[in-house]
Amino acid sequence: MLRFSFFLFVCFSALHSWAQFSIFGKLTDQNFNTLPAITIKISGSGSQLNYTQTDSLGNYHFKGLKGGQYLITYSALNFKTTTRSLYLTSDTIINIQLFANEQMLADVDIKAKQPLITHKIDRTIFNAENSLAAIGTDALELLAKVPGVRVLNDKVSLVGKGSVSVMIDDKLVQLAGDDLSNYLKSISAGNIAKIEIITNPPAKYDAQGNNGLINIVLKKTLGNGFKGSVNAGLNQATYAAAVIGGNLNYRKDKLTLYTNLNFRKGSLVPLEQSNIYYPAQQWEVVNKDRNFRTVPSGQLGFDYQFSKGGTVGASYAGGLTNFHSEEQINTSVFGAAHLIDSALNSNANAKIRSHYHSASIYLQQLLDTAGKTFTLNADWFRYNDDKNRFFDNTSYSSNGQLIPGSFAEYLSASKQQIALYTLKADFDLPYPFLKISLGGKTSFIQNESDVNFFKRNAGTYIQDEKQSNLFRYRENTQALYLNASKNIKRWDFQFGLRGEYTQLDGVSVNEHNQIRYFQMFPTAFISYRASEQSVWSVNYGRRINRPAYRKLNPFRWYSNQYVYTEGNPFLKPSYNNNISLMHIYKQLFTTTFSFSKTTDGYNDVNFVEALSNTQSSKPVNFITGYHYQLSNSVVLNPLKIWENTSQLDVFYNVANSALPQTLKRLTGLGAYFASTNQFVFNQSKTVLGDISFWYAWPTVDGVNKSSSQYNLDIGFKTLWLNKKLQIALAATDILKTDRYRFSSLINGINQVYHNYYDSRQLRFSVSYNFGNEKIKRQEIKQGNEEERKRNN
Incomplete structure (x- = not known):
């Protein structure tokens, strides 16, 4: 018995000596x-x-x-050194608070050099602190230099996925459209530590949207006092536009106050041209439009640390958009031998006034010293718009003579109100054997649209009841999720499951639509470190893409009495299954193969009728799509003064249509290449330049065949006053080649479109940062961004 006990003791000791464990944790200061x-x-x-x-x-x-026995030492300038002793027998979490020295040393800047691009199991990380592109720019400019991200006309998207939601420090920003771009321009890239690209979000995030997330992580600094910035810019396209804004932050011990204000005013001149080939006629339409926008917006909020590990915050944001347009729509109708048959001219004037208000409160509480936390978010958002579009129609014969009685005047009007209410709770529970996060969210959405159409008769607008409608829409969703992750030697695992139950209720004229559905959204991530230089990973996720509210609004936007655009109040969401395999070599070369399948896909279809010559554009569910993509990216520093990031995506699209008016199957091979180059022209890094180029090959998008397009941008920047003053000059779309050209075949009638949105611009901007550079405020956590994003 003694020998057997000794044998067990020896075996246990050997096994214990062979086992490998981990120690991990988090460091905070005395204010957490x-x-x-x-x-x-x-x-x-x-x-x-x-x-x-x-x-x-x-x-x-x-x-x-x-x-075995270990001693851990935590040391930093201006903080007291702390040590911990332990006997390690399993994976262990040690969270430490460091306390400031009474006699503070002078500031010393210590940087640990990281690769420009790194990868985690569920995201790709662009380390902005190591990028020349971050010098003297704002957050929106920097995003345009991140591989896989596109910024066109101040709109942020991922290559092959469309527009995305943006987070600051893992907290969703409750803004979209122009308001989001203005806000990003108010954040200095010098305050950004890294940018995370999450193409397949884990179960913790809303299942809404197939387009991924971008998380901007700000640098963590200390200090009381004021900090802020002001910026101004002038953009010259066909006409000039101006923007001015700024932000201010104040911190005193446990209290942080912040505010920002932005104002944009100007106009653009988009040009849309189309050719419709009817059996006996060809219609050529040229729409010359000048639209004007005046957009003031702002935000106000605070954070307060009420206890050790406990923080509460609240914010308010609001914005107003005054929009009006002046349009000239000329339609030429050609008969046999391409001889002019008639002409239809329309003059239109649209006025849109919209505004939004949003409020948010959040609570975050540390539950124990192991890092377990609880977070609660409550959000409210309200959006109103009032649209009026006046237009007239005049018809002319083939010899240019006015056709008697053809002149008519119309008014298309709509009022829309959207209200959102969301409540979200999250628990993060790190255990030595497993990291778990779980939580839930409930949202209530109310959308009401009052649509009217009038024809002018004897100086008075008379309502057309057949084209007027009151649309009421309600959408409530309840969601629960569970996510777990584990590291085992060279393997990393993360699995999640999210369940969402949605109730829809839509009421239109003589139509009532009620839908109830429950859907599960699993996610899985597996990563294997084959060596220090080679990492393989695979991930899977299922997503839902609920339509934007404007696509549900039956409001008709008439170009003339034959052509209009309308929404579909009974449009259903689409679903996507996504899977990808990635290989990373030396954190420089990344290769990814991805596949996605779309069911119940929806798209805008321009329905044309040969007998009536009516053209009506409407979103409908009709697509089952397949997308195959091979992506390659590389990060290079050919010279000390030159930083290059390039990517090449090759993809193959298949669209199967259930709509009898369209082709049953459409396939196409496409590709996208982009290269961004940053240059530093002096040792002090105060004279900078950049050149960006991208090219998109012809491809298939739903029922449309798109032509190639490409873009070249050049920028120059100088920094003054210890880099606090930044002066920049940039030219976008220099070659005027960013034109959207596509064609489609509906009801056997070919349609060809050629659109240009005034993207060639010369931009001059000035910004100045002032105050205590060590202040960093927390961004308010919000939980309703996915619902609000559908407002655009």
Whole structure:
């Protein structure tokens, strides 16, 4: 028995000595602010000595440690050194608070050099601190230089996926459209630590949208006082547009106040041309439009740390858009031998006044010293718009003579009100054996549209009841999710499941539509580190794409009495299944193969009738689509003064249509190439330049065949007054080649479109940063961005 006990003791000791464990945790200061770039040393028996540093979120990790006695030392400038002793027998979490020295040393800037592009199991990370593109720019400009991200006309999207939601420090920004772009322009790129691209969001995030997320992680700094910036710019396209704005932050111990205000005013001149080939006629339409926008917007909020590990915050944001347009729509009708048969001219004037108000409160509470946290978000959003479009029609014969009685005047009007209410709760529970996050969300959406159509008779507008409608729409959704992650030696695993139950109720003229559905949205991520230079990963996710509210609004926007655009109050959401396989080599070369399947896909279809010559554009569900994509990206520094990031995407699209008016199957091969180049012309890095180019090959998008388009941008920038003053000059779409050209075949009638949206611009901008550079405020957490994003 004694020998057997001794044998068991020897086996246990051997197994224990062979086992490998991890130590990880988070570092904060006395106010629970995270501490990046803190040096941590661990020493053990046998003269074992290892070092690491905390990342931008204050996290650290030691891996591959054998069992035994260890001493861990946490040290940083201006903080008291802290040590912890432990006997390691399993994976262990150690969260540490560092306290400031009474005698503070002078500031010293210590940077740990990281690769420009790094990868985690569920996201790709662009380390902005190591990019020349971050010098003297704002957040929107910097996003345009991130591989896989496109910024066109101030709208942010991912290549092959469309527009995305934006987060700041893992908290969704409750803005969209022009308001989002204005807000991003108010954030200095110098305050950004990294940008995370999440193409397949984990179960923690809303299942809405197939387009992914972008998370901007700000640098974590300390200090009381004021900090702010002001900026102004002048953009010259066909006409000039101006923008001015600024932000101000104030911090005093546990209280942080912040505000920003932006104002944009100007006009653009888009040009839309189309050819409709009827059996006996050809219609050529030229729409010359000048639209004017005046957009003031602002935000006000605060954060307060009411206890150790407890923070509460609230914010308000509001914006107003005054829009009006002046249009000339000329339609030429050709008969046999392309001889002019008649002409139809329309003059239109549209006026749109819209405004939004949003309010948000949040509570975050640390539950224990192991890092378990609880977060609660409550959000309210209201949007109103009032649209009026006056237009007239005049017909002319083939010899240019006015056709008697052809002159007519119309008014198309719509009022829309949208209200959103959301409540969201999240638990983050890190255990030594498993990291778990779980939570739930409920949202209530109300949308009401009052649509009217009038014809002018004897100086008075008479309502056409057949084309007037009151549309009421309600959408309520309840969601629960569970996410778990685990690291085992060279393997990383993350699995999640999200369930959403949605109730829809739509009421239109003589139509009532009620839908109830429950859907599950699983996600899975697996990563394998084959070596220090090679990493393989695979991920899967299911998503839902609910339509934008404007696509549900039956309002008709008439170009003339034959041509109009309308929404579809009974449009259903589409679903996507996405899977991708990725290989990363030396954090420089990334290759990804991805596949996605879309069911119940919807698109705008221009229905044309040969007998009546009517053209009506309307979104409908009719597509089952397949998308195959091979992506390659590379990050290079050919010279010290030159940084290059390039990517090449090759994809193949298949669209099967259930709509009898369209082709049953449409397939197409496409490709996209982009290259961004940053240059530094002096040692002090105060004279900078950049050149960006992208080219999109012809491809298939739903029922449309699109032609090639490409774009060339050039920029120049100088920094003054210790880099606080930034002066920039940039030219976009220099060659005037960013034109959207596509064709489609509906009811056997070919349609060809050629549109240009005034994208060639010369931009001059000035910005100035002032105040205490060490202040960093927390961004308010919001939980209703996905619902609000559908407002656009």
